[in-house]
Amino acid sequence: KAGVTQTPRYLIKTRGQQVTLSCSPISGHRSVSWYQQTPGQGLQFLFEYFSETQRNKGNFPGRFSGRQFSNSRSEMNVSTLELGDSALYLCASSLGAGPTYEQYFGPGTRLTVT
Amino acid sequence: GQNIDQPTEMTATEGAIVQINCTYQTSGFNGLFWYQQHAGEAPTFLSYNVLDGLEEKGRFSSFLSRSKGYSYLLLKELQMKDSASYLCAVRDRGSGGYNKLIFGAGTRLAVHP
Numbered sequence: 001k002a003g004v005t006q007t008p009r010y011l012i013k014t015r016g017q018q019v020t021l022s023c024s025p026i027s028g029h030r031s032v033s034w035y036q037q038t039p040g041q042g043l044q045f046l047f048e049y050f051s052e053t054q055r056n057k058g059n060f061p062g063r064f065s066g067r068q069f070s071n072s073r074s075e076m077n078v079s080t081l082e083l084g085d086s087a088l089y090l091c092a093s094s095l096g097a098g099p100t101y102e103q104y105f106g107p108g109t110r111l112t113v114t
Numbered sequence: 115g116q117n118i119d120q121p122t123e124m125t126a127t128e129g130a131i132v133q134i135n136c137t138y139q140t141s142g143f144n145g146l147f148w149y150q151q152h153a154g155e156a157p158t159f160l161s162y163n164v165l166d167g168l169e170e171k172g173r174f175s176s177f178l179s180r181s182k183g184y185s186y187l188l189l190k191e192l193q194m195k196d197s198a199s200y201l202c203a204v205r206d207r208g209s210g211g212y213n214k215l216i217f218g219a220g221t222r223l224a225v226h227p
Binding site for chain 2: 004033035041042043044045048056058090102103104105106107108
């Protein structure tokens with residue numbers, strides 16, 4: 001079974017631009033969560049989607065948004081990029097959204113903002 | 115508020131045992147996970163605890179005490195390939211009633227010969 005895939009793997013953008021990252025979960029998984037990982041802050045929760053609905057949101061500004069499609073694929077968008085948005089963005093999928101469901105992480109998208 | 119603390123770095127010798135501690139404060143605790151992350155790679159699942167006690171899985175064991183807000187990951191018979199970051203994550207029931215994972219900053223473990 002294929003794992004979680006994320007595209008693109010690497011991205012370089014300029015301040016003020018916007019970016020869209022894509023995540024395809026493991027087949028059959030309906031929950032997708034997004035995280036930002038930086039050396040200083042570690043892994044921080046962005047949001048979680050289940051059955052096309054955002055169920056939870058972390059403490060990030062409104063410039064960060066996401067959505068989930070009917071096939072469970074998810075995208076996240078960052079508008080008006082800032083230098084501090086440079087990070088590894090990780091997507092994780094799980095079979096369901098209950099407390100015992102393990103999350104499987106994708107390889108991440110490395111975003112560099114210049 | 116929510117807070118997870120774990121040591122920043124640890125070193126150990128090949129073949130030895132190492133214990134990585136994690137303390138947490140959260141309002142809606144609903145389980146604790148340990149993940150391993152090698153440099154440049156995605157985190158991979160190691161263990162899950164929701165009830166007090168020890169969960170053993172081969173060379174890895176994880177312990178949880180909910181009353182103390184404390185967990186540890188025990189790695190036995192250390193191998194060089196165990197050099198990685200170990201992330202403690204708490205599943206917290208958010209304000210909307212749904213769960214989210216809150217990660218600690220990670221413990222970077224270096225195993226030397």
